[in-house]
Structures are given as C-alpha cells and as structure tokens.
Amino acid sequence: MFQPETAKDIVPENKTSHPLDPLTSEEIKAAVEIIEKSRDKLNMAFIYHYIALSEPPKSLLLPFFLVDSMASMELHPRKVFLCLSDKGSGAVFEAVVNLRTNERESFVQIYNVRAPLSPEDWLNSDIDIIRADEKVKQRCAAVGFPDTDLVTAGPWDMSFVADRTEYMGRRLVQYFLYGKKFPSDNHYAHPLDFVVVFDLDSRTVFAIEDLPTHDDFSQENSGNSAPKGERNYDPELRGGVEFLRKDDKPITTDSPEGVSFTIKGNEVQWQKWTMRAFDSGQFGTGYNLDSQTLDLDALGAVSFMDVVLHNASGYPVVHKNAISIREEDAGILWKHVDYRTGKGSIARSHRLVFSTIATFGNYEYIFNWMFYQDGSIQCATQMTGLISTNMMTAGARPTSYGTIVAPQVNAQYHQHFFTARLDVDVAGNTNSVSVVDIEPVPDETGSPNNRYGQGYQVNHKLLRTPTDARTKLSPATGRLWMVTNPTKLHEFTNKPIGWKLMPANSPPLLMHEDSPTRRTAAYLNYDVWVTTYQDDQLFPGGFYLNESGLPAWVANTPTASIENVDVVIWHNFGLTHIPRVEDFPILSTE
Numbered sequence: 230m231f232q233p234e235t236a237k238d239i240v241p242e243n244k245t246s247h248p249l250d251p252l253t254s255e256e257i258k259a260a261v262e263i264i265e266k267s268r269d270k271l272n273m274a275f276i277y278h279y280i281a282l283s284e285p286p287k288s289l290l291l292p293f294f295l296v297d298s299m300a301s302m303e304l305h306p307r308k309v310f311l312c313l314s315d316k317g318s319g320a321v322f323e324a325v326v327n328l329r330t331n332e333r334e335s336f337v338q339i340y341n342v343r344a345p346l347s348p349e350d351w352l353n354s355d356i357d358i359i360r361a362d363e364k365v366k367q368r369c370a371a372v373g374f375p376d377t378d379l380v381t382a383g384p385w386d387m388s389f390v391a392d393r394t395e396y397m398g399r400r401l402v403q404y405f406l407y408g409k410k411f412p413s414d415n416h417y418a419h420p421l422d423f424v425v426v427f428d429l430d431s432r433t434v435f436a437i438e439d440l441p442t443h444d445d446f447s448q449e450n451s452g453n454s455a456p457k458g459e460r461n462y463d464p465e466l467r468g469g470v471e472f473l474r475k476d477d478k479p480i481t482t483d484s485p486e487g488v489s490f491t492i493k494g495n496e497v498q499w500q501k502w503t504m505r506a507f508d509s510g511q512f513g514t515g516y517n518l519d520s521q522t523l524d525l526d527a528l529g530a531v532s533f534m535d536v537v538l539h540n541a542s543g544y545p546v547v548h549k550n551a552i553s554i555r556e557e558d559a560g561i562l563w564k565h566v567d568y569r570t571g572k573g574s575i576a577r578s579h580r581l582v583f584s585t586i587a588t589f590g591n592y593e594y595i596f597n598w599m600f601y602q603d604g605s606i607q608c609a610t611q612m613t614g615l616i617s618t619n620m621m622t623a624g625a626r627p628t629s630y631g632t633i634v635a636p637q638v639n640a641q642y643h644q645h646f647f648t649a650r651l652d653v654d655v656a657g658n659t660n661s662v663s664v665v666d667i668e669p670v671p672d673e674t675g676s677p678n679n680r681y682g683q684g685y686q687v688n689h690k691l692l693r694t695p696t697d698a699r700t701k702l703s704p705a706t707g708r709l710w711m712v713t714n715p716t717k718l719h720e721f722t723n724k725p726i727g728w729k730l731m732p733a734n735s736p737p738l739l740m741h742e743d744s745p746t747r748r749t750a751a752y753l754n755y756d757v758w759v760t761t762y763q764d765d766q767l768f769p770g771g772f773y774l775n776e777s778g779l780p781a782w783v784a785n786t787p788t789a790s791i792e793n794v795d796v797v798i799w800h801n802f803g804l805t806h807i808p809r810v811e812d813f814p815i816l817s818t819e
C-alpha cells in the first residue's frame with residue numbers, strides 16, 4: 230500500500246554499489262527534477278507512470294558478475310527510464326535521464342499506445358465521484374443499497390474497447406460495484422448488477438453498463454435486490470477471539486546460532502549462492518507491495534528490505550519491509566538406510582526464501598523465490614485474498630462460467646498468468662536450449678531394440694531458431710527444457726552440462742485464436758519462448774498493453790540462430806481458477 234508522501238518516509242540511503250542496484254530515492258528525485266525543468270518549456274503537467282533503472286547493456290554488466298570489480302562502479306552509466314503522460318492531452322512520452330551527466334538524454338512522444346495505469350490510478354479518490362453521481366445513486370437504490378457511502382468499487386482494466394468507438398482513445402477503467410451493510414463489511418458478498426466506466430483524465434463517470442445476472446447473459450433483473458447475506462472472514466466480525474480455534478498450539482521456528490545468510494547492500498550470500506537486484510519494482514506489481522510483518526508474513530529469523538518506488542507525481546515512495554528474506558527447513562534433502570547393515574544417513578534440506586506480497590484490489594499475490602542447497606531454484610507464486618464476484622438474479626440457474634459461492638453471488642472462472650524472464654548464463658554466456666521428452670521406443674515389440682516392448686528413451690530436440698523455440702507444455706511426455714553450454718562437456722556423461730526448466734503443468738490461455746483480447750496477449754500462445762539476448766527486451770507482452778512483445782521480436786528475427794549464443798528463456802505459467810464454494814469469503818492460499 231502507499232505510504233504518505235512525507236519526508237520522514239524517505240530512506241536517506243543514497244549509495245549504489247552495483248550497476249543493477251534499484252534506483253534510490255535521491256536518484257528518482259534527481260531524474261524527475263531534470264524532467265520537470267524541461268516541463269516549464271513544454272507547458273505540460275505530467276503523470277509519472279513508470280520510473281526505473283535503465284539497465285546498462287549486458288556487455289558492461291558481465292564483468293560485475295564474473296569478477297568482484299566494485300571499484301569501477303563510477304565508470305558505469307547510471308540512467309533512468311521514465312514513462313509519463315501529459316495530463317491535459319493524454320500524450321505519452323518516454324524519457325531517459327543520465328544521472329552521471331544530469332542530462333535528459335531523450336524525450337520522445339510515443340503514438341498509438343495506452344500508458345500503463347499510474348500508481349495512483351487504482352487507489353485514488355474516484356470512489357467519492359462515483360458515490361456522488363446521480364445515475365449511480367439511482368442504480369444502487371434500485372438493488373437495495375440507497376446509501377452510497379456504503380457502496381464501494383473495485384477497478385479493472387478495460388483491455389478491449391475496439392467495438393465501442395466512443396470508448397477509444399480514452400484512459401478508462403471499469404469499476405465493479407459492491408454494497409456494504411456497515412463500513413468494515415466484506416463487500417464481495419454484495420455485488421451489484423452494473424459496472425461504472427470511469428474516465429481517469431476527466432475524472433467523471435463516463436458510462437454505466439449492465440452486467441449479466443443470468444447464466445444465458447441476460448441482464449434482466451426483475452427488480453431483485455443485490456444479495457444481502459453477510460459473509461465475513463475477519464475474526465473481529467465473527468465473534469472475536471471466541472471464533473478462533475482453541476485446539477491450535479503455537480509452532481515456533483528457532484535459529485539458535487543466528488542465520489547463515491549475509492546481506493551487503495542489495496547482495497545476499499547464502500551457502501554457495503550469491504544473488505542481487507531482486508527488484509519486483511520493475512513491474513507494476515511493485516506499486517502494490519505490502520509491508521510484511523514478522524511472525525505473520527514470515528516466520529523465524531527474518532530480514533526485511535524496503536523497496537523504493539514512486540507515485541504519479543514522480544515523488545519517491547518507500548514500501549517498508551516489502552521483501553522478506555529467511556531460511557526454512559524444507560524437509561528431507563536425502564536419506565538412505567543400508568538394508569544389509571541397517572546403517573542410515575540423512576540430511577535435512579534448508580532453503581533461502583525471498584518473498585514479496587502484492588495486494589491488487591481483491592487479491593494477494595505472494596511471490597516466493599527459493600534457493601536450495603542442491604543447486605535448485607524454485608519460483609512459487611501463491612494467491613490468496615478475495616475472489617471477484619458478480620450479482621446473479623434471485624433464483625438464477627447455476628452458472629456455467631462461475632461458482633455460486635453464496636445466494637446470488639457468483640465467483641467467475643478466470644485465468645492468472647505470469648512470465649519468468651530467465652536470462653540464463655550456464656558456465657558462460659554461450660548457451661543452447663533443447664526441449665526434452667520421455668517417449669516409448671518406436672520399434673515394435675519383439676524387435677531387437679525393444680524385445681519386450683517396454684523400452685522408452687529421452688529425446689532431446691535442439692531448438693535452432695526463435696520460431697522453433699515457441700513450445701508448449703506436454704505433461705504426458707514429462708517435457709522439460711534444458712539449457713546447456715555446448716562447449717563444456719561433463720567428464721562422466723560426455724554431454725554438455727546444463728540446467729533444466731521444470732514447469733508446473735496447467736491449461737494454456739483458453740481464449741479462441743480469433744478473440745480480439747487474445748491479440749494483446751499473443752505472448753501467451755506458447756508456454757516457453759527462447760530469444761537471443763537483447764538489451765531492452767524486458768517485457769514479454771510489450772511495455773504497453775497494446776504491444777505484442779515476444780511475438781514481434783520473434784517476427785523480426787524469425788530465423789536467427791539461438792545455438793551457442795547468449796539466450797533468454799521466457800516461461801509463461803499460471804493458474805486456471807475454478808473457485809470452490811469453500812473459497813468464499815476468503816481464499817485459502819493456492
């Protein structure tokens with residue numbers, strides 16, 4: 230959540246020791262000051278949508294990873310990338326500021342794009358404007374919530390408006406509306422039957438749209454009230470401490486000799502791992518980071534780190550304790566008992582966990598990066614919070630597109646997708662990627678190769694071009710992706726050394742091929758992509774929502790060689806969420 234814009238919230242930290250260190254408060258201020266100076270000339274007022282480090286070219290970064298050469302930091306460029314728009318015209322600009330020379334290096338208008346929502350767009354005072362709107366008041370009263378002070382609204386992006394010309398070219402969000410019976414009531418139990426389309430620039434209610442209240446998408450509501458049943462999860466609203474379990478004794482975790490990790494600036498060392506610049510703030514996710522609390526968000530000997538981002542005015546904002554770092558016991562690492570002698574050996578597994586938690590309206594996303602002693606890295610993305618709901622008319626048939634989680638309350642089916650950008654360098658930065666499938670030996674049963682018909686083999690298919698490399702999950706063949714260094718052979722296997730990408734299996738994007746929404750999400754048409762490393766290719770779906778990112782990059786160089794070069798692997802993963810009735814009012818972490 231956002232912190233107030235007071236000077237005392239700004240951490241005075243102004244030191245950077247690595248070219249990938251995130252921007253400090255002072256650096257954000259300096260960059261915005263340089264942009265604001267030029268504003269006077271242009272007579273504009275800016276909304277700052279995105280301010281982040283412009284990462285140095287990888288050719289300059291590599292020495293920092295290969296040798297400890299902190300001394301040359303001053304020789305490195307320190308640049309800031311900004312995306313901003315003019316409040317009056319909505320024109321979108323991209324700028325680069327050089328903090329070494331204190332100069333604005335570029336300032337370019339970008340046409341035919343929608344600026345990302347600024348940090349404030351989601352959380353602003355739009356609710357007061359919506360509550361005061363006469364048409365909104367009438368609609369709320371019609372479904373039994375005449376006091377709009379007890380009505381709230383959850384914003385959702387409007388990704389596709391091309392079939393409504395009056396919506397085009399505007400910065401619009403759609404608000405789902407909900408009633409409350411008292412101020413701290415769980416409003417997702419009381420969805421109303423319309424959405425408010427809100428214009429973020431004129432700050433007005435632009436349109437009201439009916440929502441379907443029947444399984445067949447009919448909007449006919451026959452004067453029904455919105456659902457009024459209370460569905461609260463907060464123990465204080467459920468009888469206080471009396472509501473809590475009495476048979477649940479505390480479990481503690483103890484590190485009697487302290488922790489095994491050390492933190493120096495943004496560098497963390499643990500066991501044989503060294504890592505830095507875990508900067509969720511590069512993504513919109515960062516604007517919604519939670520402050521974590523010891524013993525609740527993270528247990529044990531936890532270290533917390535603050536994250537410095539910015540608000541729409543370009544002012545630095547500190548998200549306190551937004552990253553937690555802790556060691557965890559992770560079960561049995563290995564065990565064996567010699568069955569002749571009875572002698573056993575066993576080792577526990579410890580892992581280092583980095584967690585960030587972001588609240589997006591109704592949802593909490595928990596991102597965990599976990600490092601293990603056997604060399605594995607695991608990314609586990611978890612979800613909890615409230616599922617989004619909409620109103621059904623009284624007596625409506627069970628819906629085919631959601632789960633009725635309370636009378637008249639429908640929780641929609643939906644999909645979540647995330648992309649991991651894996652700029653891997655296995656034993657150097659010349660790598661190749663193969664797709665690996667486990668399949669039956671094709672020779673028929675009885676043939677010399679497959680006498681009893683039970684043979685199977687591991688088939689490696691080298692991916693040669695970005696076009697080839699657009700690949701999909703295949704749980705039936707245990708498909709994984711192997712990134713190898715073809716110039717480094719293992720002395721025993723005589724094969725290139727490498728790492729495996731082991732996916733979690735889940736359904737792909739389920740929209741039709743010709744769905745207009747899918748065009749903005751074409752990077753999800755495949756589960757894994759491989760590209761040659763390019764500076765500035767950071768956003769798989771494009772920096773702007775209406776760009777295509779990966780599909781365009783591949784189309785530009787469809788036959789480029791991805792063999793024995795610096796590669797980037799992009800992995801889309803996600804969850805197709807079919808809510809259970811037990812997921813309401815609160816979703817157990819999934």
Ligand SMILES: [Cu+2]
Nearest residue numbers: 612643645806
């Ligand atoms: Cu979900």
